[in-house]
Amino acid sequence: MGLTARVRTAAVGVLLAVALAACAPIYTRHGYVPDDRDLAKITVGQSTTEDVGLMLGRPAAIGVMAGSSWYYVGSRFKQVGPMAPQEIDRQVVAVSFDEAGKVSNVERFGLKEGQVIALNRRVTTTGVKTTGLLAQLLGNLGRFNAADLLNRN
Helix, strand or coil: CCCHHHHHHHHHHHHHHHHHHCCEEEEEEEECCCHHHHHHHHCCCCHHHHHHHHHHCCEEEEECCCCEEEEEEEEEEEECCCCEEEEEEEEEEEEEECCCCCEEEEEEEEECCCCCCCCCCCCCCCCCCCCCCCHHHHHCHHHHHHHHHCCCC
């Protein structure tokens, strides 16, 4: 076997190794979810928002209503080669507070439970009742005054 054949074989081996390494899965994590040891420090009915903030840190998502919840969200993704990353695990820890700011519940959700939690809700109800054109016209039937139509008082 000549020198060029050895170089060719080595080059093919290197290219094959690089191609196989490119197909190795890459795992990434996003977000933060406290573990069970940290959650055990929270006492339902006694711990306050300040206590939870000191023990677990402030979450990325907080409910907007008074006496609402703090959401700690963490995801794990797997990417193989040029394929799009796939979420393989998601954990959501919801710490709910009552009106006085004390912990009322601690819950953990994952992908297998199939629970849907609206972490960012940008819907504000206006209280305005929307009615169609026909309903508006028919709603005004009993409100006309003949004097108003003829401009007479």
